[in-house]
Amino acid sequence: MKLVLPSIKYEQSFREAMEEFKQAEGKKQDIELSLVKRYDESTSFTEFVEKLSGEAEGKFLKEGYVPHTIFWLVDNEKFIGWLDIRHRLTDHLREVGGHIGYAIRPSERGKGNGNKILELALPKAKELGIMSVLVTCKEDNVASAKVIEKNGGVLEDMRTHTDGITRRRYWIHLK
């Protein structure tokens, strides 16, 4: 199991995972909706991967977005999930998204992959110079709160944003 940068090498498994996300029952988290939507809007897989890669270098960013690096968690050729590291915080990210977002494909949940992806994310954050990592989750996202706490997250507070949603805000201090 390892983190890789987005690559067309994983196209088939990635496409299968996106179908799983779409078909999964229940209310989807913002992070799930964001990548699925972007994938759907792309005209080709190559273009999709190029855009993801470019955003890490500050290219193709939407207004108000900061450079961010997406990594895919893979097990051999199989796509398991992804994470997104924002290189710095904005006022919005400080309340809503934090530095790191992650999602595991529905068929691979409940097997420790959530804990693993955040564990693997932390050295990547450090490489980007982020020593205090803000990770947030919606108040009722029990699985994500456990993942953050298991990875050393210290709860700062719970804040209700202008969207009416209350989020837990955790800091992970890296050494």
Ligand SMILES: CC(C)(COP(=O)(O)OP(=O)(O)OC[C@H]1O[C@@H](n2cnc3c(N)ncnc32)[C@H](O)[C@@H]1OP(=O)(O)O)[C@@H](O)C(=O)NCCC(=O)NCCS
């Ligand atoms: C949150 C998410 C990444 C967790 O992934 P996962 O692979 O199921 O996580 P794990 O198997 O490592 O489990 C992590 C912990 O959550 C617990 N857990 C998993 N699913 C749970 C659920 N539905 N309800 C309660 N606890 C749950 C596990 O028991 C485990 O606890 P433990 O470490 O004390 O044993 C996954 O549910 C997901 O992708 N959700 C949608 C996207 C999302 O919410 N991202 C986070 C945004 S902040």
